[in-house]
Amino acid sequence: MNTAPDLRRELGDWRLWTVRGIVVLLSAAAGLTVVGFTWLAEAAYGGFAALRAFAWWSPLVWTPLCTAAVVWCTHRFAPGAGGSGIPQVMATLDTKVGEAERGLFVSLRLSVAKILLTAGGLLGGLSLGREGPSVQIAAGVMLQARRLIPAGSAVGVHGLLVAGGAAGIAAAFNTPLGGVMFAIEELARAPEQRSSGLIIAGIVLAGLVAVSAHGNGAYFGVIHAPAIGxxxxxxxxxxxxxxxxxxxxxxxxxxxxxxxxxxxxxxxxxxxxxxxxxxxxxxxxxxxxxxxxxxxxxxxxxxxxxxxxxxxxxxxxxxxxxxxxxxxxxxxxxxxxxxxxxxxxxxxxxxxxxxxxxxxxxxxxxxxxxxxxxxxxxxxxxxxxxxxxxxxxxxxxxxxxxxxxxxxxxxxxxxxxxxxxxxxxxxxxxxxxxxxxxxxxxxxx
Structure with a gap:
């Protein structure tokens, strides 16, 4: 088995390394976007907590008004940003969805809207998480790679969506392994659709970006369980x-x-x-x-x-x-x-x-x-x-x-x-x- 020519061919293929570089850079960008979204969401809920501390009855007025405003903005400007965000990414992976329909579910514009509207919900004190929205947000960022990757690349739209969605979970929870498992279990359900090594590396990188920003601590702390019997x-x-x-x-x-x-x-x-x-x-x-x-x-x-x-x-x-x-x-x-x-x-x-x-x-x-x-x-x-x-x-x-x-x-x-x-x-x-x-x-x- 002669590996030297194969190694020289791989090292000398600039298209292959361009694709890898773009995927790595956008994985890091997706992770940083989720980190920024996390900061904004926490700041928004901090504002709600300050308002509630000022007047205990304020949620009776503020929460309905804020919820109505968020839903009105969603219906008026970004219908695709409603809900969790995970169903949108899964819908985009359906074979019936083409280039023309993809923007209904995942896009950079929807990612920006999702960030602002989810933060608006937390500003109103709504009982919601940012992990599902992080999936749609990161997928929208990652999908921009399709504009930069050379035609005929082995990394397609499906792989980018899987990588972006799973990177959102990895970055939101500080769990790169959780992101990889989410990609396999929820997004890439058929074995022939599972991500390549490059895509998995991108998911892990997005999680590591979040770990670097938030520290290596667990998202909810550490559970010190005694000996199990x-x-x-x-x-x-x-x-x-x-x-x-x-x-x-x-x-x-x-x-x-x-x-x-x-x-x-x-x-x-x-x-x-x-x-x-x-x-x-x-x-x-x-x-x-x-x-x-x-x-x-x-x-x-x-x-x-x-x-x-x-x-x-x-x-x-x-x-x-x-x-x-x-x-x-x-x-x-x-x-x-x-x-x-x-x-x-x-x-x-x-x-x-x-x-x-x-x-x-x-x-x-x-x-x-x-x-x-x-x-x-x-x-x-x-x-x-x-x-x-x-x-x-x-x-x-x-x-x-x-x-x-x-x-x-x-x-x-x-x-x-x-x-x-x-x-x-x-x-x-x-x-x-x-x-x-x-x-x-x-x-x-």
């Missing part, structure tokens, strides 16, 4: 089944709400008066946030970190309240991700089971609740497992986390179809129908 078996199984049922219900509720297929009066009102409906959802979120002392506002990052670090325990009511606030936020039509709120809800379910058992195995059950609810809600058990695994101190819980993710996923599958593929099919309905010329009657001889 048989005494965790029944509580862990209870958490897995409970989080699977709750996550499956959440997914089914999201699909039913966002599809608009139900003929009920509320769905008709949402379709006819989307801005007024958004204001009503914002008022609901404000009432829930005030009832929980502010814990249900925002992504749930601070609350989850509090539970993970063991510095405070949440009341039993937090999990259902956060569940409702996240559902109302998404139903309003505002750009909103569900990853971080799902982890907060799952952590609360694990915390509740631990409290029922008089404080036994609290860190371990919180970790199992996080992975179980996220796996059930997204029906992406491997991605959920990798993201939570990187937060656990040591490897004692690896098998427990994997088992919990798979059990919760299996339970959720009995309740709801997969969330993101179903929403992606709804996104494809936004493609305009082709204009068909009416058939002309044959001319008489």
């Amino acid at each position: 048989m005494d965790l078996l029944l509580p862990g199984l209870l958490v897995a089944v409970l989080s699977g049922l709750a996550g499956g219900l959440f997914s089914r509720l999201m699909i039913a709400s966002l599809s608009g297929a139900s003929p009920d009066r509320v769905s008709r009102w949402r379709a006819r008066r989307p801005v007024l409906f958004a204001a009503a959802c914002g008022l609901g979120v404000a009432l829930i946030g005030i009832a929980t002392g502010g814990a249900a506002f925002g992504s749930g990052y601070a609350t989850t970190r509090t539970m993970v670090e063991g510095s405070a325990a949440m009341p039993f009511a937090y999990a259902p309240f956060k569940f409702l606030a996240t559902w109302l936020t998404t139903w309003s039509g505002a750009p909103a991700g569900i990853f971080a709120p799902s982890l907060a809800i799952g952590a609360a379910f694990g915390n509740d089971v631990a409290l029922l058992l008089y404080g036994m195995q609290v860190p371990a059950l919180i970790a199992l609740g996080m992975v179980g609810f996220l796996a059930a809600a997204t029906q992406a058990p491997l991605t959920a497992f990798i993201i939570v695994m990187e937060m656990v101190d040591g490897h004692a819980m690896v098998l427990s986390l994997m088992a919990c993710a798979l059990i919760a996923f299996a339970v959720a599958r009995l309740i709801s179809p997969p969330l993101y593929p179903t929403l992606a099919r709804l996104q494809l309905g936004r493609i305009p129908a082709p204009n068909v010329e009416p058939a002309q009657p044959p001319k008489a001889d």
Whole structure:
């Protein structure tokens, strides 16, 4: 086997190295964009927290107004920026979507709109995450490479979209491995579509850019779980089944709400008066946030970190309240991700089971609740497992986390179809129908 000519050919192929350089540079740009988006989102929520500290009742006015403004801007200027962002990227990967339709779902303009509108939602205190939006934002940045890559390159639009979307998860969570698994499990579902080594390198690079900016700490802190024994078996199984049922219900509720297929009066009102409906959802979120002392506002990052670090325990009511606030936020039509709120809800379910058992195995059950609810809600058990695994101190819980993710996923599958593929099919309905010329009657001889 003569490798010297092959090596000289590869080293001397300027087109190949140009493609690699462009992918690497845009991967870094995608990571930096997500870092900037993270800063803006945190600053926006900090502004909301300052307003709430000034007047406890202010969310009753500010949150509905802000939600209505965000939804109006979304409908008026960037309809493709609504929702999570993951269904848009998945829809763009569909073979029915061509060059002309791609801008409906992913573009640099939509990335800018997504950044501003998601930050606007956090400025209003809505219960949303920035991880799903980061997928669409990073994909829009990465897609610009197609304008620079020479024709006939091995890296196509599909690979760029997969790399960009997964880079968004890697940079948002500080988990490069989670980004790679998300690319394989959610975006590149068929084995023949999986990313090349260059694309995976781009995903990892985007994650490393975020790690460099935020430090090498875990996104929600580190879960210090004690030695795992048989005494965790029944509580862990209870958490897995409970989080699977709750996550499956959440997914089914999201699909039913966002599809608009139900003929009920509320769905008709949402379709006819989307801005007024958004204001009503914002008022609901404000009432829930005030009832929980502010814990249900925002992504749930601070609350989850509090539970993970063991510095405070949440009341039993937090999990259902956060569940409702996240559902109302998404139903309003505002750009909103569900990853971080799902982890907060799952952590609360694990915390509740631990409290029922008089404080036994609290860190371990919180970790199992996080992975179980996220796996059930997204029906992406491997991605959920990798993201939570990187937060656990040591490897004692690896098998427990994997088992919990798979059990919760299996339970959720009995309740709801997969969330993101179903929403992606709804996104494809936004493609305009082709204009068909009416058939002309044959001319008489």
